[in-house]
Amino acid sequence: MQNLKIFIAGHKGMVGSALVRLLQIQNVELITKNRKELDLLKQQDVQDFFKHTKIDQVYLAAAKVGGIYANNTYPADFIYQNLMIQTNVIHGAFLGGIKKLLFLGSSCIYPKDANQPIKEEELLTGKLETTNEPYAIAKIGGIKMCESYNRQYGKSHNIDYRCIMPTNLYGPGDNYHPENSHVIPALIYRFHEAKVNNLSKVIIWGTGTPKREFLYVDDMARASIHLMNLDKKTYSEQVASMCSHINVGSGQDLTIKDLAETIKEVVGFKGAIHFNTTKPDGPLRKFLDSKRINNFGFKPAVSLKDGLAKTYQDYSKS
Numbered sequence: 001m002q003n004l005k006i007f008i009a010g011h012k013g014m015v016g017s018a019l020v021r022l023l024q025i026q027n028v029e030l031i032t033k034n035r036k037e038l039d040l041l042k043q044q045d046v047q048d049f050f051k052h053t054k055i056d057q058v059y060l061a062a063a064k065v066g067g068i069y070a071n072n073t074y075p076a077d078f079i080y081q082n083l084m085i086q087t088n089v090i091h092g093a094f095l096g097g098i099k100k101l102l103f104l105g106s107s108c109i110y111p112k113d114a115n116q117p118i119k120e121e122e123l124l125t126g127k128l129e130t131t132n133e134p135y136a137i138a139k140i141g142g143i144k145m146c147e148s149y150n151r152q153y154g155k156s157h158n159i160d161y162r163c164i165m166p167t168n169l170y171g172p173g174d175n176y177h178p179e180n181s182h183v184i185p186a187l188i189y190r191f192h193e194a195k196v197n198n199l200s201k202v203i204i205w206g207t208g209t210p211k212r213e214f215l216y217v218d219d220m221a222r223a224s225i226h227l228m229n230l231d232k233k234t235y236s237e238q239v240a241s242m243c244s245h246i247n248v249g250s251g252q253d254l255t256i257k258d259l260a261e262t263i264k265e266v267v268g269f270k271g272a273i274h275f276n277t278t279k280p281d282g283p284l285r286k287f288l289d290s291k292r293i294n295n296f297g298f299k300p301a302v303s304l305k306d307g308l309a310k311t312y313q314d315y316s317k318s
């Protein structure tokens with residue numbers, strides 16, 4: 001990795017900033033642009049940037065991201081912005097002669113009735129969850145774009161564009177918006193508010209029985225760097241050219257009730273948790289099969305409890 005020039009698209013986001021934290025202690029040159037300097041929705045600007053900047057590797061961690069409420073309320077923004085950002089970056093990188101790129105997707109690419117644990121081969125075997133279908137379709141488009149570029153130009157242009165699909169992520173720099181956030185930041189926000197306002201209870205939507213998997217963002221950044229730098233022979237032996245994306249999860253899931261109890265303890269809220277069972281639960285289980293990335297030599301290092309404690313520390317500082 002010595003002296004590599006690495007562009008991180010979305011370096012200010014939760015995953016992008018974890019990539020910056022990990023990569024900046026290695027002997028590499030990081031290239032970053034904020035949205036004012038380079039709006040990734042602007043095709044010509046993106047192409048000019050890649051044409052005039054010497055880059056060895058691209059981490060594509062820029063995206064429009066949000067929870068169920070945001071996905072349901074702004075479906076046009078989610079499909080348009082994600083398709084545009086990833087298309088501009090992948091095609092721009094190709095035109096700029098960049099050989100290595102890692103596209104970050106999400107576990108919502110899988111059908112809602114996928115077999116559990118969800119193997120990579122479950123992609124495109126059934127209907128998607130309706131709430132985030134536009135976002136998922138964009139992400140599937142990103143995977144298929146990388147695969148198609150590899151298939152058409154892999155040999156002639158020596159390009160190697162890979163895709164990594166993380167489970168639910170959490171950690172420092174998460175989005176704590178009361179309506180637009182994911183489950184962990186939303187619960188941290190609500191337990192913290194209940195603690196400082198001396199409330200007697202926190203109400204959580206659903207029955208608390210669905211199970212979910214969570215990965216600390218620094219583990220995700222480590223997995224991304226690991227996959228990006230895996231030698232081509234090892235990588236191509238394990239993946240098919242039209243099913244080349246790689247799952248990354250923590251390998252453990254838990255119920256929303258257990259998650260809520262753990263966050264309550266980490267935050268130090270002394271009141272009760274009530275479940276509003278008239279509200280929808282969502283899928284009963286969403287658990288990734290992470291054997292491929294594990295076989296490539298990656299294992300997560302941060303436990304949920306430690307990760308939540310670090311995340312709450314970061315939240316309390318902000």
Ligand SMILES: NC(=O)c1ccc[n+]([C@@H]2O[C@H](COP(=O)([O-])OP(=O)(O)OC[C@H]3O[C@@H](n4cnc5c(N)ncnc54)[C@H](OP(=O)(O)O)[C@@H]3O)[C@@H](O)[C@H]2O)c1
Binds near residue numbers: 015104106167
């Ligand atoms: N968070 C999760 O639980 C999760 C789970 C699975 C997969 N992922 C994937 O991981 C990736 C990163 O997610 P994240 O949680 O780090 O998201 P995030 O915190 O919202 O960060 C996204 C980044 O993209 C940048 N960005 C968005 N639109 C842009 C544009 N038009 N031009 C330039 N920059 C733009 C944002 O810039 P600003 O700072 O200017 O807004 C921000 O830095 C995404 O592909 C997401 O799908 C996330």
